[in-house]
Amino acid sequence: MHGWIILDKPLGLGSTQGVSAVKRALRAAGLDASKRGIKVGHGGTLDPLATGVLPIAIGEATKLAGRMLDSDKVYDFTIGFGVQTDTLDLEGKVVAESDVRPTLAQVEAVLPRFTGPIEQVPPAYSALKVDGERAYDLARAGEEVVLASRGVTIHGLACLKPLPFRGGVGVGAVPTIHGLGETDTPHPNPSPEGEGLSEVTLTAHVSKGTYIRSLARDIALALGTVGHVTMLRRTKAGPFDLSHAISLDKLAELSNARGLEDKLLPLRAGLDDIPALSLTPDQAGLLRQGRVLIGIAVNDGPYFAMLEDI
Numbered sequence: 001m002h003g004w005i006i007l008d009k010p011l012g013l014g015s016t017q018g019v020s021a022v023k024r025a026l027r028a029a030g031l032d033a034s035k036r037g038i039k040v041g042h043g044g045t046l047d048p049l050a051t052g053v054l055p056i057a058i059g060e061a062t063k064l065a066g067r068m069l070d071s072d073k074v075y076d077f078t079i080g081f082g083v084q085t086d087t088l089d090l091e092g093k094v095v096a097e098s099d100v101r102p103t104l105a106q107v108e109a110v111l112p113r114f115t116g117p118i119e120q121v122p123p124a125y126s127a128l129k130v131d132g133e134r135a136y137d138l139a140r141a142g143e144e145v146v147l148a149s150r151g152v153t154i155h156g157l158a159c160l161k162p163l164p165f166r167g168g169v170g171v172g173a174v175p176t177i178h179g180l181g182e183t184d185t186p187h188p189n190p191s192p193e194g195e196g197l198s199e200v201t202l203t204a205h206v207s208k209g210t211y212i213r214s215l216a217r218d219i220a221l222a223l224g225t226v227g228h229v230t231m232l233r234r235t236k237a238g239p240f241d242l243s244h245a246i247s248l249d250k251l252a253e254l255s256n257a258r259g260l261e262d263k264l265l266p267l268r269a270g271l272d273d274i275p276a277l278s279l280t281p282d283q284a285g286l287l288r289q290g291r292v293l294i295g296i297a298v299n300d301g302p303y304f305a306m307l308e309d310i
Helices: 015-028 059-070 104-114 135-140 212-222 248-253 257-263 267-271 281-288
Strands: 003-009 040-042 050-058 073-081 083-085 094-097 116-120 150-162 173-178 199-206 227-237 276-279 304-307
Touching: 003 015, 003 059, 003 248, 003 267, 015 040, 015 050, 015 248, 040 059, 050 059, 059 267, 073 212, 104 150, 104 199, 104 212, 116 212, 199 212, 199 227, 212 227, 276 281
Parallel strands: 050 227, 083 227, 276 304
Antiparallel strands: 003 050, 040 050, 073 199, 073 227, 083 094, 116 150, 150 173, 150 199
8 A cells, every 4th residue: 555645634733643543544454564564654744833744655655655745735824913921833932012003005116125035034843853853842941042044045935815795605815826826715814905914824835945934924024913823724734735625524424445545546646746857778777786777858847757658
């Protein structure tokens, strides 16, 4: 059994708990991974306070899990203005406050400054290591954590603004796009144009290593206020998006061999966002030996190699 199960991780669940949930489902289906020597792992940590796409690799797919860590991600996130916490999210202690509330127009105007290659300082409460220790362990111990800025790329950043009110229920959203495709996530706090916002929801397409909490902090500071993340949802990780994802309830419902197999994405699905390079058996043999192939006309970039006619 090799492939991917994509979870729509709920609020409060850790990524390793998501892996455990899949292992339990496999056991319930009579496919005990540990007894069969089948590895199960996740393709990129998603914090307990975040929801959304969590790729779970099974069997040979675990060899591609590291590639998920290097892949681009897409997140929806809400910035609550006026309060900054030490963790830059809802869990932390308040460390700064401001009465300034930006307008939607001001938010839109500042987004291009955060699109493209940027430098950001990671949160003190992060898994990065400082002198061999996790930054979050040092921060929890009350020590000052100084992290160097790092380069990341924001491929797209969209501010969601409300449609004009039409009466009754249902206020849609029209995104202002900065390098990102349209989305229909509604703005959480519709307000008359020109009125200050207590919060705003954005969508970001980011490179590996990007901290959304840092991005939210820096956007708020650029607007002359402070802020923290109040909602974070991953909508895409590498080639996987929410259309591939199932809830924990659905996972439990499918805990029979046939049902789980139907939801198991093939091993190759983890490579769907990069092109295939068709090789002859001779070329494949040379590549397995670590030889450099010459005379193949391709553009620079990652490829996955496959034998012809497969």
